[in-house]
Amino acid sequence: MSERALRIVLPAIVLALVVMAWDLVVRIGALPPYILPGPGLVLSTLISDWEILSGSLAVTLLTTFEGFLLAAIGGIALAVTFNQSRLIEYSLYPYAVILQVTPVVAIAPLLLIYLPQHAAVLACAWIVAFFPVLANTTLGLSSVDHNLAALFQLYGASRAQILWNLKLPAALPHILAGLRIAGGLALIGAVVAEIAAGSAGAGSGLAYRIAESGYRLNIPRMFAALLLLSIAGIVIFFALSAFNHLALRHWHESAVKQER
Amino acid sequence: MYASMAGANSAKTPVVALRGVGKTFANGVVALESLDLNVREGEFVTLLGPSGCGKSTALRIVAGLSEPSRGVVEWPGDAGPRKLGFVFQEPTLMPWADVAANVRLPLKLQGLSEAQSRERVALALDSVGLTSFSGAYPRELSGGMKMRVSIARALVTEPKLLLMDEPFAALDEITRFKLNNDLLALWSALGKTVIFVTHSVFESVYLSQRIVVMTSRPGRVFKELAVDAPFPRDESFRTSADYAGFCRRASEALAGAMSAGGAA
Numbered sequence: 001m002s003e004r005a006l007r008i009v010l011p012a013i014v015l016a017l018v019v020m021a022w023d024l025v026v027r028i029g030a031l032p033p034y035i036l037p038g039p040g041l042v043l044s045t046l047i048s049d050w051e052i053l054s055g056s057l058a059v060t061l062l063t064t065f066e067g068f069l070l071a072a073i074g075g076i077a078l079a080v081t082f083n084q085s086r087l088i089e090y091s092l093y094p095y096a097v098i099l100q101v102t103p104v105v106a107i108a109p110l111l112l113i114y115l116p117q118h119a120a121v122l123a124c125a126w127i128v129a130f131f132p133v134l135a136n137t138t139l140g141l142s143s144v145d146h147n148l149a150a151l152f153q154l155y156g157a158s159r160a161q162i163l164w165n166l167k168l169p170a171a172l173p174h175i176l177a178g179l180r181i182a183g184g185l186a187l188i189g190a191v192v193a194e195i196a197a198g199s200a201g202a203g204s205g206l207a208y209r210i211a212e213s214g215y216r217l218n219i220p221r222m223f224a225a226l227l228l229l230s231i232a233g234i235v236i237f238f239a240l241s242a243f244n245h246l247a248l249r250h251w252h253e254s255a256v257k258q259e260r
Numbered sequence: 261m262y263a264s265m266a267g268a269n270s271a272k273t274p275v276v277a278l279r280g281v282g283k284t285f286a287n288g289v290v291a292l293e294s295l296d297l298n299v300r301e302g303e304f305v306t307l308l309g310p311s312g313c314g315k316s317t318a319l320r321i322v323a324g325l326s327e328p329s330r331g332v333v334e335w336p337g338d339a340g341p342r343k344l345g346f347v348f349q350e351p352t353l354m355p356w357a358d359v360a361a362n363v364r365l366p367l368k369l370q371g372l373s374e375a376q377s378r379e380r381v382a383l384a385l386d387s388v389g390l391t392s393f394s395g396a397y398p399r400e401l402s403g404g405m406k407m408r409v410s411i412a413r414a415l416v417t418e419p420k421l422l423l424m425d426e427p428f429a430a431l432d433e434i435t436r437f438k439l440n441n442d443l444l445a446l447w448s449a450l451g452k453t454v455i456f457v458t459h460s461v462f463e464s465v466y467l468s469q470r471i472v473v474m475t476s477r478p479g480r481v482f483k484e485l486a487v488d489a490p491f492p493r494d495e496s497f498r499t500s501a502d503y504a505g506f507c508r509r510a511s512e513a514l515a516g517a518m519s520a521g522g523a524a
Contacts, residue, residue, distance in 0.1 A: 147352040150325050154346055155369040155417075165368070169356045250397050251355040 037220040045220035046227065053209065053221075057228050060190055060205040063118075064236070067125025068186035072179055074126065075133025082134075083141040083167065084159070100131040104189055108196035121193040121205070128189030129182040136178030140171025173252050176244040183236040191229065206232075273336050274298040275421055275453045276322055280331035282478075283317050291317040293478035294331065299455055301337065301420075304447055306456045306468035308510065310518055314479025315457045319346075319423050322455065337420075344421040345414030349429055351406035353398040353413075360385070360394040363413045370417070377416075384416040387446060404435035411443070415450070424456045428463070440466055441494065448491060461514060465506040466498060473513040475520050482517035485510055 001009070019039050025031070026038035033041055046053065078096070082089035104124050111120040144167055152162050168175075194207035206225050213221040248254060276299050283292040291314040299305055307315040320326040322333060323346050345366075353362045363384050367377035385391050388408040398406055407427055414422060428436040444467060447454055458464050464471045471485040487506050489497060497503050 145352060147348045147350060148354065150320075151346065151348075151352060151365075152369065153325060154323055154344075155366045157369045161369055165365070166354070169354065172356065250358075251399060253399075 034217045034219050037223060041220050042223040042227065046224040049221055049224060053206070053225060053228060056204055056206045056209045056225070057232065060187075060194065060207065060229070061232060063121050063125055063190040063194075063205060064183075064187045064232070067122050067129055067190055068179075068183055068236075070122070070126045071129035071133055071182050071186060075130040075178065075182070076137050076175060078130075079134050079137035079141060080163065080168075082138055084163070096131060096134055099127055104128050104192050105196065108193045111193070112197055117197055121190055121197060124193035124196075125186045125189035128192070129186040132181040132185065133175070133178040136174040136181075137171055140174025141167045143174070144170045173248055173254065176240075176247060180237070180240045180244060183240045184233055187229070187233050187236060273301070275301050275303075275335070275337050277334045277336065278318070278322070278331065279334060281318070281321060281328045281333065282330035283314065283321065283326065284329045290478040292321075292328075293480050295474075295480055297472060297481065299421075299453060301453055302451055303470065304454045304456065304468045305470045305472060306458060306464040307472050307474060308458060308461065308464045308514060309474035309479065309482075310476050310514070311459060313474045313476035313517075315474055316425050318474075318479065319425050319455060319457050323423055343417070343419050344423055345417060345419040347407075347410050347414050347422070347424040347427045349426040351398070351403075351410040353406060353409055355398050357397075358394065359390060359396050359398070359401070359409050362398065362409055363394075363416050365413060366417045380416055380418075384412040387415060387450070388412045388442070402435075403431050404439060407431065407439060408442075411446075415446075420453055422452045422454045424454065426457050426459065429458070429460070436463070437495075437498070443467065444491065444493060461507055461510045465503060465510055466493060471510055471513075473510070473517050475517045482520060483513045485513060 023038050023040070026036055037045070078092075082093065104127055107127065108120070108124050111123050114120075115123060148166060148170075149162070152166055157165070190205065191207040194205040195211055198208035198211035206229050209225045210222050210229075213219070213225065278295050278297040281292055281295045281297075282290070284290050295314075295318055297318070307318060309315045317326060321328050323344060324333075325346075354365070357365075360381055364374065364377050364381045367380065368374075381394075382391065385394055388411055390405065390408050390412065393401065393405065393409075398409070401409065410427070428439050431439065440463065443454075446452075456464070456467060465487055468487055471487060472481055473483045473485065474480065475482045485506075489500075489502050489506065
């Protein structure tokens with residue numbers, strides 16, 4: 001079997017085995033659904049509650065997307081600013097790190113006090129997601145081939161020309177790697193903020209559905225919502241990977257198939 | 261006749277002249293000490309020396325990529341540091357851009373549009389025989405082809421002076437010989453002035469009219485050798501007794517330079 005087929009078939013077999021084991025445990029133990037619902041019940045809940053869940057999914061996805069977009073723009077813009085001005089970099093970089101290392105779960109309740117709900121959730125998604133974009137872009141912008149840089153200097157390139165024609169293209173693989181991480185993190189940030197907000201009694205995202213279902217002991221719906229979140233994460237990851245591949249397919253080793 | 265051509269060369273005004281150029285790096289290493297060099301118009305001159313003798317540093321100073329700590333670089337003619345092409349030891353291509361875009365870069369940086377530069381890019385690619393590869397990406401090319409792209413890029417601004425920093429050092433011998441021949445053909449066809457840096461005695465003799473042998477630590481001119489063998493040179497020159505004779509003299513000069521410089 002080809003390498004590619006194995007990469008799909010083997011995880012699929014593992015998934016099938018885990019689902020079967022899960023089903024068996026529920027059946028043999030005769031577990032009630034409020035302890036552990038079987039996979040069949042989770043699936044049927046997903047279908048029967050689709051109206052509520054899909055609306056919540058849309059809310060969470062929109063927040064994630066907005067957070068991701070802001071993180072991408074903010075991370076890249078900040079990295080470019082840092083690259084152009086050492087003084088600004090020295091002044092602000094430590095705070096970017098502090099923002100990153102402080103657990104967002106702990107920041108979320110504070111943000112919810114000072115910001116409207118949607119803005120607070122968005123801010124959480126942004127805080128978690130922007131740092132990998134910033135760090136990767138900073139690395140990419142400063143890892144330019146020094147001979148190429150000398151060549152640009154030789155032909156009298158302006159700072160703007162160096163940025164657009166040399167530094168940003170050279171940094172692209174790093175930027176895309178940062179974005180790929182940021183996509184997943186934006187979802188995590190959105191979920192964390194929704195959970196925090198949900199316990200304050202407001203919100204309608206998927207994470208809020210999980211918290212709410214938990215209070216109501218509606219365990220099948222918790223699983224169904226969790227399943228949707230996982231799928232959303234997977235889709236985001238693959239979408240960004242595909243984008244990465246499309247953008248780099250001509251020139252970067254990571255995206256080029258080797259013929260041997 | 262060719263000896264007299266070299267004589268005629270020496271009568272011309274220099275394109276660029278280095279007067280007492282010295283370079284001391286921030287860490288205290290003296291890369292160059294009082295280097296004097298006249299490069300005349302149309303001349304093919306090689307800087308030959310062991311690794312670390314400052315020959316690359318000298319080339320970067322001529323290019324304006326590095327400031328001399330002492331001395332001056334004079335441009336008596338109308339060339340000036342902006343009218344030169346530079347070929348690095350590595351091809352130094354932008355991996356994200358295709359061959360045509362790489363060659364177009366110097367024109368783009370001068371503010372010329374794609375339409376305005378199309379003809380000159382095509383001409384430069386033609387001069388290195390890569391016309392059919394204009395849409396290829398660097399990673400699809402062999403080492404020799406990448407170096408040709410790099411040379412085409414250096415030629416596209418039609419510079420008077422071409423600076424080449426060990427451009428063929430990383431290539432295999434067959435490719436290197438081929439590119440040596442192509443470079444000589446380009447040189448005689450386009451009438452450029454070339455300053456070529458190498459640590460290969462054989463390459464320096466094959467290519468140049470004049471070899472400047474440098475000592476290392478600190479770098480300075482040890483000896484100048486005229487290679488007054490006729491052009492065009494080809495494989496028959498490479499196997500001739502004349503060639504062997506020049507190589508022996510250049511090797512002896514290099515050995516002398518190395519013992520004088522104290523480098524191993």
